[in-house]
Amino acid sequence: MKRYSDLEYLQLSKWKKLCYRLACFFRSIPTALKNLVLAVGLFFKNAALAVVREFKDIFLTFKDGDIHTKISYVFMGWGSLRRGQILRGLLFFLFEAVFIFYMVVSGGYWLSMLPSLGKVGPGKTYDPILDTYYYTYNDNSFKILLYGVLTIFFIIAFVYTWRVNVKQNKIAEDILKSGKPLKSGRDDLRSLVDDKFHKTLLALPVTGILIFTVLPIVFMILVAFTNYDGSHDGYINGLFGWQGFENFRTLFSWKGANGHSYAATFGEILTWTLIWAVFATFTNYFLGMFVAMMINKRGVRVKKLWRTILVMTIAIPQFISLLYVSKMFAKNGIVNGVLLDLGWIDQAIDFWGSTAHNGLLARALVIVINIWIGIPYLMLIATGILMNIPSDLYESAKIDGASGWKQYTKITLPYMLFITGPYLLTQFTSNMNNFNVIFLLTGGKPTNTAASWASGNVGYTDLLITWLFKITTGEEAKYYLASVVGIMVFVVVALITLIVYNRLPSVKNEEDFQ
Numbered sequence: 001m002k003r004y005s006d007l008e009y010l011q012l013s014k015w016k017k018l019c020y021r022l023a024c025f026f027r028s029i030p031t032a033l034k035n036l037v038l039a040v041g042l043f044f045k046n047a048a049l050a051v052v053r054e055f056k057d058i059f060l061t062f063k064d065g066d067i068h069t070k071i072s073y074v075f076m077g078w079g080s081l082r083r084g085q086i087l088r089g090l091l092f093f094l095f096e097a098v099f100i101f102y103m104v105v106s107g108g109y110w111l112s113m114l115p116s117l118g119k120v121g122p123g124k125t126y127d128p129i130l131d132t133y134y135y136t137y138n139d140n141s142f143k144i145l146l147y148g149v150l151t152i153f154f155i156i157a158f159v160y161t162w163r164v165n166v167k168q169n170k171i172a173e174d175i176l177k178s179g180k181p182l183k184s185g186r187d188d189l190r191s192l193v194d195d196k197f198h199k200t201l202l203a204l205p206v207t208g209i210l211i212f213t214v215l216p217i218v219f220m221i222l223v224a225f226t227n228y229d230g231s232h233d234g235y236i237n238g239l240f241g242w243q244g245f246e247n248f249r250t251l252f253s254w255k256g257a258n259g260h261s262y263a264a265t266f267g268e269i270l271t272w273t274l275i276w277a278v279f280a281t282f283t284n285y286f287l288g289m290f291v292a293m294m295i296n297k298r299g300v301r302v303k304k305l306w307r308t309i310l311v312m313t314i315a316i317p318q319f320i321s322l323l324y325v326s327k328m329f330a331k332n333g334i335v336n337g338v339l340l341d342l343g344w345i346d347q348a349i350d351f352w353g354s355t356a357h358n359g360l361l362a363r364a365l366v367i368v369i370n371i372w373i374g375i376p377y378l379m380l381i382a383t384g385i386l387m388n389i390p391s392d393l394y395e396s397a398k399i400d401g402a403s404g405w406k407q408y409t410k411i412t413l414p415y416m417l418f419i420t421g422p423y424l425l426t427q428f429t430s431n432m433n434n435f436n437v438i439f440l441l442t443g444g445k446p447t448n449t450a451a452s453w454a455s456g457n458v459g460y461t462d463l464l465i466t467w468l469f470k471i472t473t474g475e476e477a478k479y480y481l482a483s484v485v486g487i488m489v490f491v492v493v494a495l496i497t498l499i500v501y502n503r504l505p506s507v508k509n510e511e512d513f514q
Contacts, residue, residue, distance in 0.1 A: 025503070032499045054163070061170045069169040076162060079169040083176070087185030092165050099158045107151045114148035117141040117226065118239040141234030141241070145226075149218055153210070223483040224248070230477035240480075247484045265451040265458060266485070270492065272363070273463045276438075277431040279367045280374070285424060287371060288378020289416060293408075295379070296386055307383070310376040318373065322440035325369055326352070352445045359446045359460025366461055370437050385419050386412070421504035428500075429493050433465045444470065464489050 012020065062070060072079040077092030113119070118139030125136045172182055183191075192200045224247055232240035254261045295306050313321065328334045329351040336348040354361045389412065397407045417424075438444065444459030444466050451458040457470060464485060471482045 028503070029499060032502065033495075036495075036498060057170075058163070058166060061166055065169060065173060069166075069173060072165055072169050076165045079172065080165075083172050083182055085172070085182055085185065085188075087188055088168065092161070092168075095158070095161055099154065102154065103151075106147070107154065110144060110147040110151045113139070113144045115242075117144050117241050118234070121239040122236060137235055139235075139239060141226075141228070141232075141239045143234075145222060145234075146219060149215065149222065153215065220483050220486060223479055224487055226480055228479045229481075230474075233477075243480070247480050251481065251484050251488070266488070268448075268451060269458065269462055269464055269467055270488075272460070273432055276363075276367065276434075276463060277428050280370050280431040280434065280437075281424065281428045283367065283371050284374030284378050285420075285427070288375045289382045289412075291375055292379045292382035292386055293412070296383060307379070310379055313373060314376050318436050319440065321373075322369075322437065326441045329365065350446075352442050355446045355448075355460065359448070362442055362446055362461050366438060366441055369441060370434075373437065381420065381423070382416065385416060389415050417504075422501070425497060425500055425504065429497060432463070432489070432493060434463065435465045435469065438463050438466050439469070 062073060068079040068082045075093070076096040077089035079089075080086075080092060081089030118141045120138040122135060122137050124133040127134060175182055225242055225244060226240050227243050227247075228234065228240040230237070232238045234240050251262050251266055254263050291310070294300065295303050300306075330336075331348045331350050331353070335351075336345075339345045340348065349361075351365055352362055393411050394407055397411060402410070438461055442459065442461045444457070444462035446460050448458045448460050448462075457474075458467060462470070468482045468485055468489075471478050471485070
């Protein structure tokens with residue numbers, strides 16, 4: 001592809017400029033991916049060097065440290081206690097005692113069961129007195145996996161705390177050698193509400209993120225490597241075990257049962273998900289912007305009334321409005337009734353059941369209805385931004401003879417994209433996981449008979465997120481497959497976000513509107 005200089009680019013027509021920018025964008029994708037791979041490689045290299053430095057420092061600290069430091073390698077907090085830092089020493093000692101107690105009482109058991117995820121499943125036991133059989137439940141694969149992961153997290157926390165304990169001994173020795181006094185327990189408590197108050201505030205949120213965000217993500221990833229489903233729930237119906245990469249091979253296999261293919265089904269749903277995300281994002285964005293511009297235009301009366309009417313769609317819960325609209329477009333709904341009464345159609349249109357052209361009618365309809373839902377949000381956002389664009393820019397443009405379209409493309413749109421670029425990217429990723437609109441309107445219909453065999457009664461309007469819901473709520477309840485799909489969704493969204501974010505005007509040209 002020919003590279004144009006700035007002067008040559010300015011001489012191109014509008015269409016050629018657009019094509020050139022698109023070509024540059026797609027041409028930059030391989031470079032962006034290459035840079036991503038290099039960045040990941042550099043990260044692992046730096047991580048490996050950091051680990052080597054840590055081991056070296058641990059060895060030298062033990063070698064050069066005094067007897068109290070050496071004992072602290074086994075009995076955490078010993079050095080702090082002997083040097084008069086009672087509070088630190090007790091906290092280190094207490095944490096080690098709790099860790100040892102937990103590992104002896106239950107942690108060791110969960111770790112030992114983690115490789116197998118259970119050895120004795122549910123069964124029947126005969127009661128000779130009552131002359132009957134009764135069910136017995138033994139190992140619980142779900143609990144083993146959950147508490148096994150928790151135990152690993154606890155071990156990581158212990159190793160980190162042990163390393164802090166070693167560092168504290170080295171720091172204390174260096175301070176004493178310099179002739180300075182060590183901090184007392186009162187000094188430590190005072191620092192927690194003074195110079196280290198930020199750490200005190202962050203302690204609880206970070207712990208919550210680890211427990212309620214990081215742990216579930218790790219658990220979901222591990223489920224993708226098991227056969228956890230409705231018939232192997234881990235306790236009542238049967239144990240589940242490790243499957244390795246078999247589930248990933250199943251999803252990406254082009255040779256499925258009866259000639260069907262999971263890869264083709266996943267590819268079709270992913271393609272529609274991306275198409276939906278693009279239309280749902282940019283139609284709302286530009287139409288919402290245009291509505292805001294029309295309302296803000298001089299001479300328009302009762303502006304508050306128009307804004308209030310649009311905001312009404314936000315005030316009404318989506319659960320109600322979407323279900324109502326869904327019934328409006330049913331075969332026996334209001335829309336078909338009006339069209340039949342007017343004589344415009346001879347028979348009712350099956351908006352949600354027509355499979356013609358891969359459910360094109362239903363897909364187009366959900367995009368149009370989503371415009372009705374999304375425009376008010378963008379209108380409110382755009383209204384605030386448009387009011388902050390300096391009026392001097394428009395006055396100068398008018399003096400220079402710029403048309404309304406020229407003012408929009410050279411002033412309004414660049415300013416909007418600069419301010420709302422990160423929001424636009426966030427909205428795109430949100431639309432990829434927009435469960436409410438699709439599920440409440442169509443439930444994924446019309447049914448895709450060629451793909452429904454892949455579990456979940458797949459429909460033409462199903463997004464990956466609604467397919468995940470169907471996979472996990474049916475009789476089969478293929479949680480393992482849902483986890484694999486969830487990982488793939490994360491990979492796709494992460495790649496798109498990383499590539500597009502680094503090309504946003506608000507990131508590349510941060511000083512342009514300052």
